[in-house]
Amino acid sequence: MQLTYAKVINFRALDKAEVRIDPKTTLIVGRNNSGKTSFVNLFEKFFGEDDTRFVLEDFSTCRIPDIEQALQIFAEAQGHAAAGDQETSEGLLTKAYDLVPAIRLELTIEYGEDDDLAPLADVILDLDDSCFTVKIEAVLEAARPQEFLKDFWTASQRQNFDPLKWLRKNFADYFSPVYRAVSPVDEKVTKEIKRSAAQAIISVKFVYAQTKVDDTPGDKARTLSKTFETYYKVKSGPDGRHQSVEQIEDALTAASLALDSSYESLFDPVFEDLRSFGVGTITPVEKPRIVSLMEGSGILRGSTRLQYPSGDGGFHLPEGHNGLGYSKLIFTILQMISFHQAYERAAPKPALQVLFIEEPEAHLHPQMQEVFIKNIQDFIKRKAPWTVQVVVTTHSSHIVASGGFHTVRYFDRSEPDGKVKDLSTFQAKVKATPHGDETLRFLHQYMVLHRCDMFFADKVILIEGTAERLLLPEMVRKCAEGLLHQYVSVIEVGDAYAVRFRELLEFLNVKTLVITDIDSIRPRDQKACPPGTDQAVTSNSTLKKWLPRESSISKLLAADPAAKEHGHVRVAYQVPEEDGGICARSFEDAFIIANAEILARDLRHLALKRAFLQEVGADPTTAEIEAGAFAIAKRLSKHKTDFAFDVMLLEGWSVPRYIAEGLQWLA
Template structure:
């Protein structure tokens, strides 16, 4: 058995979402405030240790407005109760229908040959073709009329409505029929629901103090809880610990006889008023293993020379957080192993495990969790992990990612397991293989970004922060993911970017080439396509992104004449080299475009450039901006292998201009609505 789907209704930003849960590990990703924490929190509210509590603020704003409207409808119904009872009845029904409820619906899949006793309480459909059971947790009104009467009677303000919400709404649990024709609902107790769905939560906000005072003892206390869990298992080595305590208790009893003998003698002097006839009190010790461990256990670390043991507060936050999380996971797996009967679904929620962990440790953590699940008796355990870490996403499985997209008016959950079915049939498998490898080798920042910029090479990557600062400073307040994809792979991201719906600027080169016929070694003519200036007659582009994606043109003349609409699709805009002004030359590459846009300053500062030789070998004296402009194509060609040096030269210059095509693209990112 496993949890197949979780559907959330009317909880904060999660107005209506359905999340497919992976068999082993599900990664919940998305930008800040996209609902990731709310998703975990709703499980904790319904299936955690505390009684479910919700406030009016847990409802979406639209639901709060529905409550206000319901109260207004009922007030109007009360005024019409005598004069127009039919209208009053209709308004009352409308008011009741408007009252919202928070729902968490879980669909559990099972096989015919499994032991179904764990979910017998929620199996309603007995059809042989049915292999799902549904449990639903609700926070709903006890009596709609009582709530509406109270709100109307008190002429409730917003603050009073909030109090009435907590007073009149409560948590209920139901078994739901899976028949599409009719959804039968049967109430069950919360205790039964928690026996079906077992949960554990490792939250991001664990309190660790990076101080040497060691007051919090988080790790030590966690180990105390771990010992308590193990103590309940008769098959562990805790029995040896108890044997040691028995011997210690005997020695303590003997010492107590000596220590407390005077006290008992004095008390006996008071006669039978204190102890009855024949009563001989004795002080004995009761050493409980869990009580001994509690508040007497400390985690220590060996000092550098091994001569001293240092308290846990001397260790770094990263190691403490990692140890804390791993211990929590092991405790949950141990409890799952010992559970009898086992719950139908065991869910382990880990919220933002990357806190205080450096990238390599984040990747090691994901691998370690995977190994734990495979190495322990963890069958049936499903991990749901929220993260802002591209390293964790890259170390996980591509199809386990659930992207919480909050760019529209209503949050959507985009399932990368479905991505395979939404790509074009022919390139789908090739695209998926490429993305899966790329996500492992590189980082997945695009899952968390407000905007994405795809670039070709090192020069653009090094200069992009400066170009954003120069011509689009507003973007510095956003999370912009700059992804280097090379000159032949940007189009491979087409399906993924469109699927995610993230605002994207693709910066690429014209890469103009011309047909040249040469003879091969056998004297036969052979077509070749060497690079050429963009103004070459009949030039074409060799750039797959321009040919296969946007604007979908091959002739350079047509590319340079393309409109902004031709370079834009949905929320993706493509930027390639264009002339800085009408009638001027257009660059083939970024380097040539930069030279054409900054010929004046390059002529002035040429002696200070480390790549000076790449310039002067193509220039006539005196070196002027016009001379540099005329030879920009040849100069850019000489920069191959020196592009990083050229980028650092640019960063050392003052007053340079961002090439027009990039400046216009960055401005589009600012003006394009992020929804």
């Protein structure tokens, strides 16, 4: 039995989103404020242990105007009713009631013939023997929309009426959670169930990123100690007390009896004074008694500390001396153990268990992040037959790489309505294309070997080499300063692999700039040549297969900006710095042409000046450097990184035109 789909409607950033839940682990990724935390929070509000209250701001912002419009239509209906036009009034009232929004969480659960269906008995509403699906929905709605709108309208007649303040103040009086079973065969067939019945079907646990795990010095930090206290309470419950708990309680009872005798001896003089107070005038104060009541959880809470061995193991240090990453990992593991223990004690056991972990990468170093998901799965396997589905929200490229494409759900907020994209769909789509397996293998390897954070970026830049990567931050500052305030993922892909990212970037729908070289060659011998060479073609697969899908250099140089764009992707390759001028073949000669005057002036300061001297002499003019740029760049081909460092020492240099245009488009 497993949860397969969760559909969210009208909750915060999620106007309408459907998420397929993986049988084992689901990774929720996306940019900041894309709705990841909202998705988790809605489960907590409907299925968490605490009966969390909803507020007006939990509605998607686009739904608030619907309430105000419903009020206006209701007011119109009142006017028609007063005029005796009952038919029009009733039609308007129906329209007004329909506009009152509701927050929905619709869950689809699939089961097998061998599963225990007892927990699902109240929610199976179909008689189809071939149907192995049940649906339940949790809804926050106005149970009596007529009463809500009537009171809202009555309040609006007052002076100085503020509709939002009234809604905030009175929200909980009209909107409340309702749970229903829904037939998967006919959605009109529903049955209301209690919250407790819904929680008996799906049990949830939340491990949030902002836990009170800290590295307070000394012995002030006791977060983990308190977590062990919680575990003790679980194991000392009435159902299945652990043998060690019995031994602890016996020891505490013996200690308690000894303390009773000591307390009596210590406090007896005080009690005698109390008894003598008021003798002869009022009834003597009865002699009280102090007894020791020691409970295991109380001892843990007030008198127990978690310690770690020091380097030699002979001296123990308080938990506050432990690293944040290690403490966070232990805390998460303890929460999982607690969840498992709750499952073991439950009678009857819940049909499903879902564990939500928010941003586990907080304080974990990259290697620990990479194995985190695997360790969770290994833990669950060791606890068989316990089956639990894990949902992880993350900003970690390491966790995404270890999880694989099929587990990733990408929350895309690039469009106003937002979407949740299932990367298992992307995987299947790419797999069906020629060389699809090779593309997927490349992307997976790239994600494993490199910090690939395009899933979390506002924008993406693909570049070819080290020189561009080293100089890109300064180029952004010079010509597209707005990008400095956005999360831009820069991915170095070489000169032949940018096209491998095509399907993924188009699927993610993230705005992307591909900075590449025009790579002109002679068609007869496939050797590099200046772009101005007759009949020259490009060897660049990005330009031939992706954008602008041209091989001829003359057609590439004549392409208008629209031909270089498709959807959210634009390509930038070398163009003349001035119309009719010399065109470069690579980044190096493009930079040389764009900065010929500065290079002529400061040539003697360059560490790589020899490449210039061999082509244009010791005292070249600006025009001579421009004309010799292709040959100079050829000599620099094995020293591109050194050339980038040379550029960093130059003052007042300009960004090549093609890169400047691309960055300005991206900004």
